[in-house]
Amino acid sequence: xxxxxxxxxxxxxxxxxxxxxxxxxxxxxxxxxxxxxxxxxxxxxxxxxxxxxxxxxxxxxxxxxxxxxxxxxxxxxxxxxxxxxxxxxxxxxxxxxxxxxxxxxxxxxxxxxxxxxxxxxxxxxxxxxxxxxxxxxxxxxxxxxxxxxxxxxxxxxxxxxxxxxxxxxxxxxxxxxxxxxxxxxxxxxxxxxxxxxxxxxxxxxxxxxxxxxxxxxxxxxxxxxxxxxxxxxxxxxxxxxxxxxxxxxxxxxxxxxxxxxxxxxxxxxxxxxxxxxxxxxxxxxxxxxxxxxxxxxxxxxxxxxxxxxxxxxxxxxxxxxxxxxxxxxxxxxxxxxxxxxxxxxxxxxxxxxxxxxxxxxxxxxxxxxxxxxxxxxxxxxxxxxxxxxxxxxxxxxxxxxxxxxxxxxxxxxxxxxxxxxxxxxxxxxxxxxxxxxxxxxxxxxxxx
Amino acid sequence: xxxxxxxxxxxxxxxxxxxxxxxxxxxxxxxxxxxxxxxxxxxxxxxxxxxxxxxxxxxxxxxxxxxxxxxxxxxxxxxxxxxxxxxxxxxxxxxxxxxxxxxxxxxxxxxxxxxxxxxxxxxxxxxxxxxxxxxxxxxxxxxxxxxxxxxxxxxxxxxxxxxxxxxxxxxxxxxxxxxxxxxxxxxxxxxxxxxxxxxxxxxxxxxxxxxxxxxxxxxxxxxxxxxxxxxxxxxxxxxxxxxxxxxxxxxxxxxxxxxxxxxxxxxxxxxxxxxxxxxxxxxxxxxxxxxxxxxxxxxxxxxxxxxxxxxxxxxxxxxxxxxxxxxxxxxxxxxxxxxxxxxxxxxxxxxxxxxxxxxxxxxxxxxxxxxxxxx
Numbered sequence: 029x030x031x032x033x034x035x036x037x038x039x040x041x042x043x044x045x046x047x048x049x050x051x052x053x054x055x056x057x058x059x060x061x062x063x064x065x066x067x068x069x070x071x072x073x074x075x076x077x078x079x080x081x082x083x084x085x086x087x088x089x090x091x092x093x094x095x096x097x098x099x100x101x102x103x104x105x106x107x108x109x110x111x112x113x114x115x116x117x118x119x120x121x122x123x124x125x126x127x128x129x130x131x132x133x134x135x136x137x138x139x140x141x142x143x144x145x146x147x148x149x150x151x152x153x154x155x156x157x158x159x160x161x162x163x164x165x166x167x168x169x170x171x172x173x174x175x176x177x178x179x180x181x182x183x184x185x186x187x188x189x190x191x192x193x194x195x196x197x198x199x200x201x202x203x204x205x206x207x208x209x210x211x212x213x214x215x216x217x218x219x220x221x222x223x224x225x226x227x228x229x230x231x232x233x234x235x236x237x238x239x240x241x242x243x244x245x246x247x248x249x250x251x252x253x254x255x256x257x258x259x260x261x262x263x264x265x266x267x268x269x270x271x272x273x274x275x276x277x278x279x280x281x282x283x284x285x286x287x288x289x290x291x292x293x294x295x296x297x298x299x300x301x302x303x304x305x306x307x308x309x310x311x312x313x314x315x316x317x318x319x320x321x322x323x324x325x326x327x328x329x330x331x332x333x334x335x336x337x338x339x340x341x342x343x344x345x346x347x348x349x350x351x352x353x354x355x356x357x358x359x360x361x362x363x364x365x366x367x368x369x370x371x372x373x374x375x376x377x378x379x380x381x382x383x384x385x386x387x388x389x390x391x392x393x394x395x396x397x398x399x400x401x402x403x404x405x406x407x408x409x410x411x412x413x414x415x416x417x418x419x420x421x422x423x424x425x426x427x428x429x430x431x432x433x434x435x436x437x438x439x440x441x442x443x444x445x446x447x448x449x450x451x452x453x454x455x456x457x458x459x460x461x462x463x464x465x466x467x468x469x470x471x472x473x474x475x476x
Numbered sequence: 477x478x479x480x481x482x483x484x485x486x487x488x489x490x491x492x493x494x495x496x497x498x499x500x501x502x503x504x505x506x507x508x509x510x511x512x513x514x515x516x517x518x519x520x521x522x523x524x525x526x527x528x529x530x531x532x533x534x535x536x537x538x539x540x541x542x543x544x545x546x547x548x549x550x551x552x553x554x555x556x557x558x559x560x561x562x563x564x565x566x567x568x569x570x571x572x573x574x575x576x577x578x579x580x581x582x583x584x585x586x587x588x589x590x591x592x593x594x595x596x597x598x599x600x601x602x603x604x605x606x607x608x609x610x611x612x613x614x615x616x617x618x619x620x621x622x623x624x625x626x627x628x629x630x631x632x633x634x635x636x637x638x639x640x641x642x643x644x645x646x647x648x649x650x651x652x653x654x655x656x657x658x659x660x661x662x663x664x665x666x667x668x669x670x671x672x673x674x675x676x677x678x679x680x681x682x683x684x685x686x687x688x689x690x691x692x693x694x695x696x697x698x699x700x701x702x703x704x705x706x707x708x709x710x711x712x713x714x715x716x717x718x719x720x721x722x723x724x725x726x727x728x729x730x731x732x733x734x735x736x737x738x739x740x741x742x743x744x745x746x747x748x749x750x751x752x753x754x755x756x757x758x759x760x761x762x763x764x765x766x767x768x769x770x771x772x773x774x775x776x777x778x779x780x781x782x783x784x785x786x787x788x789x790x791x792x793x794x795x796x797x798x799x800x801x802x803x804x805x806x807x808x809x810x811x812x813x814x815x816x817x818x819x820x821x822x823x824x825x826x827x828x829x830x831x832x833x834x835x836x837x838x839x840x841x842x843x844x845x846x847x848x849x850x851x
Contacts, residue, residue, distance in 0.1 A: 066614055068618070070668075072665075072667035072668035073667040076667075076668075095614070097614065097615070097618050098667070098668045099618060099622060099668035099669070099673065100662070100665055100667075100668050100669070101621070101622050101625045101662055101668075101670075104621055104622065104624065104625035104628075105617070105618050105621030105622060105625070106621070107621070108617070108620060108621030108624055108625075109617055109621060112617065112620075114613075114617060116614065229654075229657060229658060229661060230658075230661075231625075231629075231658055231661045231662040231665065231669075232625050232628070232629055232658065232662055234654070234655075234658045291650070292650045295650055295651070295654035295657075296650075296653070296654050296657040298661065449632075452651060452654060452655075453651060455650075456636075456640075456650050456651040456654070457643070457651075
């Protein structure tokens with residue numbers, strides 16, 4: 029894979045050396061190219077385009093080239109790269125658990141020097157700043173990552189144009205509870221359309237849409253305190269709150285007629301395609317529990333089967349907050365974020381890290397229509413979001429009183445993988461719940 | 477025809493005083509009369525011969541090293557990446573075939589799957605050996621990581637499938653197929669899946685290969701340089717003959733005639749070899765490479781169609797898979813063309829020998845005349 033010019037230069041050098049013995053007269057070798065920052069991430073398609081738009085200004089300003097590799101299996105690829113001792117300069121980490129583990133191992137490099145502490149304090153709330161920090165090998169806390177973009181997870185999507193008009197006001201009621209939603213869902217099911225869309229497939233991370241369901245149920249039923257204990261590994265999986273959350277999820281996912289295609293279809297349906305039936309004419313499901321980033325998929329879906337028409341925010345898709353299952357679960361929301369950590373400390377990588385925290389960089393991504401990206405930078409004005417739905421999501425993200433990061437993402441990686449797989453096994457055979465939860469407790473004891 | 481040692485006739489014009497060391501030391505040996513003209517002519521021919529040597533060496537070495545790079549590096553990189561794509565596609569098909577046929581209960585994803593994964597691993601190893609550090613190396617690392625991930629999903633599918641079978645009717649037999657679906661997704665996702673990453677490598681390798689096959693080393697343009705240098709040498713020798721004819725009334729100088737013959741021979745040798753190599757390059761570029769690409773595409777297309785049918789629930793038919801003989805045959809044709817392009821015979825050794833002979837004969841031809849002035 030030598031370039032033609034290098035090969036030609038080599039041939040000329042050899043010949044010149046042979047003939048004239050004056051290498052200096054024949055020119056020099058290839059000159060050093062621009063500095064390059066290698067970035068590995070799970071963003072592909074439009075998300076990848078969003079990130080590349082984000083870094084374009086940086087490339088123009090600095091002349092540094094950003095070499096991005098996007099794959100849905102980024103975690104597995106990163107693990108392989110680390111094992112080979114050849115990681116990228118920067119990598120996207122979707123889990124604070126992974127961040128903590130890599131920081132403690134000394135695999136990640138602290139980025140304090142690349143950031144202005146005063147500017148960070150102005151831009152991010154203490155909660156988000158805390159998520160960027162972790163304890164290093166010596167136990168001292170440092171900044172190890174920045175949050176490139178965030179998502180609100182406690183949301184349920186519907187198509188206002190197709191949802192039964194008589195039930196729309198009940199669905200949109202600010203005081204909607206889980207029991208009321210369940211009653212509404214059963215009514216919809218009796219109407220002949222399966223109410224819920226559900227897809228658990230995501231390559232090697234399959235199962236996480238189910239973990240989001242269970243996490244939301246735990247948070248909105250048992251409250252943040254129980255949720256935190258669960259994440260910390262001090263609350264057993266076999267405890268009543270967690271077992272009950274699984275059962276409630278099972279009452280949706282494994283009950284005949286409530287999920288489109290049943291559990292078997294949910295197992296093999298991609299999370300990104302699960303919501304497509306919202307937009308067929310007539311719809312084949314009415315509700316989709318997905319994070320805010322799903323709008324990037326919705327805006328690419330076909331509207332009414334037409335390849336030229338795509339769902340529009342507010343008109344064709346809108347959201348309600350995940351309803352509380354008890355008073356303890358009111359006012360909480362689950363969030364997630366893509367963290368960017370540094371594995372090889374180069375001046376160019378540090379510069380890119382510093383740039384990506386700026387409002388200008390964040391705006392480049394969130395301004396893209398249908399990007400589904402939200403910023404947790406407080407200096408990014410809401411008016412910069414391209415549509416009312418993303419503005420509302422961003423406002424909720426910044427204003428919700430009790431915000432909790434995705435539980436599985438916050439757990440040790442082994443625990444998270446076991447959780448994902450357990451969801452798949454549960455849908456395959458709900459009768460094994462006791463065995464599954466006991467197995468998860470075994471993993472909990474070994475991984476914390 | 478005079479021969480060396482025969483007393484020369486009187487020069488047509490009065491020769492100037494014989495050139496001696498004193499004149500040479502004063503730098504006049506090139507300016508004085510007929511000897512000076514002879515020496516100027518001699519130096520011109522020698523310079524032209526050196527130029528011919530350089531031009532022929534550059535062209536032949538460039539052609540040889542380009543052909544060697546294509547044969548040993550660019551073409552293998554492309555064919556390895558293409559083969560990796562094909563065998564990985566087939567691995568997915570083979571795994572589905574094993575599950576759908578029920579063989580998976582005893583053999584897991586099956587022997588063909590194992591063979592395909594082994595072949596893909598070997599392809600990636602060879603690519604790693606060929607890849608320079610930098611972007612290509614990083615891409616390869618990504619592909620290797622994705623391959624490990626794909627294999628682990630197939631293993632999960634196998635384990636879940638066996639567990640499903642052990643549970644008998646209590647299980648929906650969904651989980652094994654679910655994991656197999658995830659493995660297919662990990663492989664075939666057009667946005668960042670394993671095959672998409674391999675295609676990234678293939679595209680880069682194809683670009684390099686195309687560039688090399690179309691490089692100016694592989695085109696006749698440089699031959700003009702050799703032909704011009706040879707023409708200059710011949711022109712100077714003919715001019716020298718005319719000069720000697722006028723000044724010394726000699727009909728012909730045998731050493732110079734031989735030098736002219738060798739010059740024409742060297743040119744013919746370089747032209748024949750280079751044009752033959754370029755013809756082989758043309759065959760590789762225009763016939764063998766497209767044929768190999770077509771064979772791989774057709775094989776991959778067939779395998780993908782079989783895999784899609786199996787995923788859709790169709791019962792497995794025959795053994796399916798890749799036609800190894802067809803791909804080997806197409807690969808051999810490309811390899812033969814590239815070997816032929818690289819074959820420049822004894823020319824690399826012949827060029828300096830012939831150039832030295834031309835220079836030596838020219839020196840001899842002029843020495844005989846210059847000696848007449850020293851007597």
